[in-house]
Amino acid sequence: MPFVRIDLSKKYPDGFAQQVGDIIYGAMRQHFNVPEDDKFQIITKHDANELVIPKSYLGIEYSEDIIFIQATISEGRSTQMKKSLYQAICDGLVEKLKVRPQDILINLVEVNKENWSFGHGVMHYAPKDQ
Template identity: 80%
Template sequence: MPFVRIDLSKKHPTDFAQQVGNIVYGAMREHINVPEDDKFQVITRHDSNELVIPKSYLGIEYSEDIIFIQVTLNAGRTTEMKKVFYKAICDGIVERLKVRPQDIFINLVEVNKENWSFGNGEMQYAPKD
């Protein structure tokens, strides 16, 4: 049930953005136990002035090719699973799309299961009474 937001520059073609989404989905399926068809993504392409980044942070230098990936998902994955997940996304984007690894920014937002409604105004994962 992850919800993925991908933000990147408009200088990248539309199909590039879709490929990033597919790489993220593949890593979710393979490394953090996301079921088939659980693919909810919003991909937004921005003008260069709409992506605000420092020249560097924590010794990592960024470029205008930066890709922001934010995944909201249920809490409970181990630190090791998250590390493998980050690496799989980075490796996939670097290998297939030739982006510098320094320009792949990933953020996880963990929530409780009751924080989701997949439609009909219902809490599909409501706690059992």
Template identity: 75%
Template sequence: MMPLVRIDLSKKYPESFAQQVGNIVYNVMREQINVPEDDKFQIITRHDGSELNIPKSYLGIEYSDGIIFIQATISFGRSTDLKKSLFKAICEALVQDLKVRPQDVFINLIEVSKENWSFGNGEMQYADKD
């Protein structure tokens, strides 16, 4: 629950494409890790080519200038298997729906405790109440 998703990609992609990526990531997270409806907080940034500094390859994966970085901050508590399924489902959906190269789907999760969230009003909405 409670994802904050950052998506970074090249300006070679139009704004509408970037929004589609965001929608796909949100829908897959709803299906795979039970993200609540309307819990869609995303920062989508399109970059000039010089602003994305990547290797030609890493771990045997060849990258292109079409790479898409997806970083999601989520609450602790999901199993490794569930996270593996999430990675696979996001990649498969981007490949199927937007014809993205699977090698160009880079995903990173950051897990934090629930008390590290404030959705407004200066309150910790999900902190345990004593």
């Protein structure tokens, strides 16, 4: 049930952003046990002036090729699962798309399961007793 936002520069070629999305989805399937067909992503390409980043942070130097990945997920995954996910996404983007590892910024937003509705105004993961 992840909901993923991918923000990156317009300078990337057509199809690149979809490949990024596929790599993220594959890593989530493997490391977060995301079910097949549970792929909800919004991909937004930006002009250079719309991606505001520092030259460096925590000793990491960024470039205009930065890719922002934010996934809203249900809470409950361990720290180790999250570390494995971050590494798998990074490895996939570096190996398959030649993205600099410094330019991969990932943020997870955890929510309670009852905060999801996948359509029809239904709380699909409502507690059984309510």
